[in-house]
Structures are given as C-alpha cells and as structure tokens.
Amino acid sequence: MRLWGPRNHGVGGGETKINKVIVRVDTDAGIYGLGEVDNFMGVHQAIAYMAGYFKGRDAFSIKSVVSEMLYGTQAPHPADAVRGVMFDQVQAVSFCSPTATPWGPVVWAASGVEIALVDLVGKALRTPAYNLLGGRFREHAKVYLDRSSPDDTTDLDAWRKMAAGAAEAGFTQMKFDIDFMATECVRDVWNRTLNLGQVNRVVERLTAVREAVGPDFELCVDCHMQYNVPDAIRVSNALAHLNLLWIEDPTPIVNPDSCAQVRERTSIPVCIGEMFIAEQFRLFIARGACDILHPDILFCGGMHELRRIGEYAELNHLPIAFHGNGGALATIAAAHVGVATRNFLGLEYHFIETPWIGEFVRRDVPLFRDGQVVLSDAPGLGVELDREVCRRHLAPGESLFD
Ligand SMILES: [Mg+2]
Numbered sequence: 001m002r003l004w005g006p007r008n009h010g011v012g013g014g015e016t017k018i019n020k021v022i023v024r025v026d027t028d029a030g031i032y033g034l035g036e037v038d039n040f041m042g043v044h045q046a047i048a049y050m051a052g053y054f055k056g057r058d059a060f061s062i063k064s065v066v067s068e069m070l071y072g073t074q075a076p077h078p079a080d081a082v083r084g085v086m087f088d089q090v091q092a093v094s095f096c097s098p099t100a101t102p103w104g105p106v107v108w109a110a111s112g113v114e115i116a117l118v119d120l121v122g123k124a125l126r127t128p129a130y131n132l133l134g135g136r137f138r139e140h141a142k143v144y145l146d147r148s149s150p151d152d153t154t155d156l157d158a159w160r161k162m163a164a165g166a167a168e169a170g171f172t173q174m175k176f177d178i179d180f181m182a183t184e185c186v187r188d189v190w191n192r193t194l195n196l197g198q199v200n201r202v203v204e205r206l207t208a209v210r211e212a213v214g215p216d217f218e219l220c221v222d223c224h225m226q227y228n229v230p231d232a233i234r235v236s237n238a239l240a241h242l243n244l245l246w247i248e249d250p251t252p253i254v255n256p257d258s259c260a261q262v263r264e265r266t267s268i269p270v271c272i273g274e275m276f277i278a279e280q281f282r283l284f285i286a287r288g289a290c291d292i293l294h295p296d297i298l299f300c301g302g303m304h305e306l307r308r309i310g311e312y313a314e315l316n317h318l319p320i321a322f323h324g325n326g327g328a329l330a331t332i333a334a335a336h337v338g339v340a341t342r343n344f345l346g347l348e349y350h351f352i353e354t355p356w357i358g359e360f361v362r363r364d365v366p367l368f369r370d371g372q373v374v375l376s377d378a379p380g381l382g383v384e385l386d387r388e389v390c391r392r393h394l395a396p397g398e399s400l401f402d
Contacts, residue, residue, distance in 0.1 A: 002039060002395035003360060008353040018357065020327055022385065023047060023112040024401055025120055027059050033120025034361070034383060036329040037112030038298055042105030049098055050113050052086035059124075062117045066301045069110040070102035070277070107277055107301050114302025115333045115381075122380030129333070129381055133307050133340035140372040141335035142346035144173035144218070144321070149180045149205075159205050160212035166352075170371040173218035173245065173346060174209075178235060179226050181205055192252075194231040199238050210242050220271065222248040229261050236266035246271035246292050246321075253280075260289035274323035275299050278309050285316050292345070296323040297334045306334065310341035324348035327357040328367055332381050335373035347373070356393055362386040 007018035021043060023035035037043050054065060057080060073081065077094040086092050097106050122129045130136050145166050150158035166174050178194070182201035194202075202221075210219060221244060223232060232250035239247070248271045251258040263270040269291035272284055277300055284290045293313045297306050306322065313320045322334045324347050331349055338344045349368075351357040358367050361383035365374045376382050391400055 001390070001401055002044070002398045003390060003393045004395040005356050005393040006354060007351065007357070018327075018351075018354075019395065020357075020360075021047065021112065022329070022360070022390070022401075023116045025059065025113065025116040027120065029124065031120055031123050033059075033116035033118070033123065033380065034329060034385065035112040035114070035116030035119065035302075036298070036326055036333075037108060038325060040105065040108055043109050043112075046098070046105040046109030047112065049086070049090060050109060052090070053082050053092055053098075054113075055082075056080060059117055059120050062114060062121065063304055065117065066110050066114050066305060069106055070097050070301065072096035102277055102279075108299055111298050111300065111302040111305075114304065115297065115330065118303045118333070118336075119380035119383075126379045128375070128377055128379060129303065129336040130340045130375065133303070133337060136339040136375075137342050137344075138339050140369070140374050141338035141344070142173075142372050143171065143331075143349050143368060144175060144220075144346045145171050145352060146175050146177075146222075146324075146348055146350045148177045153181060153201075153205065154184070156205065156208040159208045163209040163212040163217075167213045167217060169352075170369075172371050173220070174213070175220045175222055175248070175348070176206060176209065177222045177224065178202055179222075179224050192226060192228040192231070194227060194235050199231075199235050202235060203238050203242075206239060206242055215243070218245045220244055220246045220248060223250045225249040225251065225253045227251060229258050232262045233265045236262065236268050240267050244268050248272070248294065249274065256284045256287040256289040259284065260287050263289060263291065271321065274325075277301060278305055278312065281309050281312060285312075285318065291318065293318060293320045294323045295320070296325060297337065298326055298330055299323075303333055303337050306337045307341055310337070310343060314341075314343045319343050319345045321345040322347035325350060327351065328359065328361045329381070329383060331358075331367070331373060332361070332363070332375075332383055335375055336381065338373075339375060356389055360386055360389045360393065 001022045003020045007016045019039040021037045026032045072095045082092040182198045185198035247268045250262045271292035271294045272290040273294045310320045334347045
C-alpha cells in the first residue's frame, strides 16, 4: 500500500513530497506483520517479486528470506523455492539475487518484508520484537534530529531558533547538512568542491547553532557523499573547534581509501554507511575508514541485519548510530533494534515538522518522549495502521488494505 503526502522538512528548507510503501505479510494462521519501505526506484516491483517468490514459505524463516534475496541458494535450491515464470513474464531466480547483486531495490524491498516478518513472529509468540533479538540493554531508544537547514540559510537567527527549538523539545543531538547549508556560495555543481566562501558560511552558521544549544549538546554534520578528499579535510578542520560528534559520509561511498584519507587528517570522528549492507561496513572498518557506523534499517536488510552490523561494530569496539529516513513504523522497528544493541548511540528522525509521517501507525504510547522513542511490552512492533491517516494519504490509484 503506497502512501503519499507532504514532507515539510525538505533538505534545504521548504516543502517536498514523500512516498512510502507499507508492506503487509499475511499468514494462514490469520496473523499478519507490518513493514515500511521507501518508494525508491524499483522497490514496488521488487516487493511484487518477493510476494510471488516467498508465497507458501515458513514465516519464521526470517534470516533465510533476506539471505536468499541477497545471495540466492545453491542448486538444487530449497525444496519449496519457486521455479520458472511467476507473473507478468517475471522469472524466478534461485542461484543469485534477482538482479545478480545484493544492492539497491532488492535489499531495500527485502528490508520492508523482513520488518513485517519480525512483527509477525513477535505477534505469534506474544512478545515484543526486542525480545526476539536477545532482550533490552535499555528501556527506550535515543533519537537524534536531522535538521538540514532553515528556509533562509542566510538568517543566523533562523539557525539559532531551529536549534533551540529542538533542544527545548527534549532532544540532545542534531545534525545539519553541509551541502545544503550555504548553497548560495556554490559555483559548480559537478566538481565535488567546497570553496572557501562556502566553508566560511558553514562555520558561521554552525557556530550560531553551537551558541544556541550550549557546549554539551551533541552536533554532527553530513556531507552526503559529495566531496573530494582535500575539501572534506578542509571543512572538517575548519569545524574542529565546535567539538562535533561526527562528520558523515565525507566522500563518495564506493571508495574506502578516500574516506580513510579524510579520517587520517581530521580530528572529527568519521561516520559512514547509510546505504551500506553488512559487507560494506566490513570493508570500511578493515581499511581504517570510519569511527562510527551508520546503517539504515530500510537499506541494510531490516532488523536482523541492522543488529548483525551492530554486533560486528562492537567486536571492533566501534559505536553504531542508525540513519533514519523512515516514518513511524520504521522508526519504531529501528528502536527495537537499538535497545537490543549494546553499542547503540541513537537513531535519526527527519520528520518532526510533518505529523502524518509519525502518525500512520498507532500505539498506546507516544512516538517520542524526552528525546527517545518509547517502547512498550506490546507484541511484535506494537503498532497498528491508523486507517484514517492512511486513507488521507493514499497514493493516487491505491486502496487501503482490507
Ligand atoms: Mg547522511
């Protein structure tokens, strides 16, 4: 079921749209599970593929579902694997992922299905999802807010007000996007540079933020994988006096060596990996290219993969934060993993100005309290769709689940 509506937090200010896919996995026991995915290119088709491919399988086989989608199986394949053409001339593929890669729409769709399966199994066993992951280290999961930038980036008071508002609401960490903080200074949108004027404006604006929230508030910045090595180092060093928690994805993500060069020459911890699956984190850790891991539940393969990455980070004595582009459902799912992961720092939320994204599922506790995602002892993820909110935000041509 696709949902569609305003996204008042556009990067760089202003209103854009957001498009979500809600996944429901039904069973012959009458129990169902709910998941969420971003409606990126190819995701809807990948979910249709998985619906055909996994029909009739055991809903408790959560880890094998994700593994089979990402890597396939060896011949003669599981006895109940689908063979041949499934629908619309789409061919079932068993020996590798349906795209012969573990990246992109395959893992994004599998993430939503996996979240739904965890919800389903929790309901069947009448226990919260965090208990399926070994139980809680902490009661609730800390949230950090993505703030990007105010509408008028040249107004320092707007920066101070935005920062102070988040602190007053009980949050203790915020993130800003370097690539959207001073776009009026950009002279070339192709060459991966940060000119000195842009660096200076970023420093001024983030200094105003630091003054507004005080010395103990955690601040971090995101580069969205945009910059060349020397400019990523230059902006890091120019921001060093602000005592940031991290600088995120400074260089394009496919090259751990360039990221390692940035890390060697800056004092700010380097955080990476919002689009990574587990193996990519292994590569970056092995090359000394990161200080903090930052997977996203919607892009890494769901709850168990998120937890697996957390445990690998812990073995390397590294902390993990969760990137979050999700709405209420994905955020709650990530929180279940966060409380069950020892080295968890916090999870990101983007949509504090867009209530419907936090309200399309209902619980008997609020989404946030004192800067944390509140968790209860309700089975599974402890959520149900709010049919009225979903009805109001159905994508064109879409209808509510029965
Ligand atoms: Mg990011």
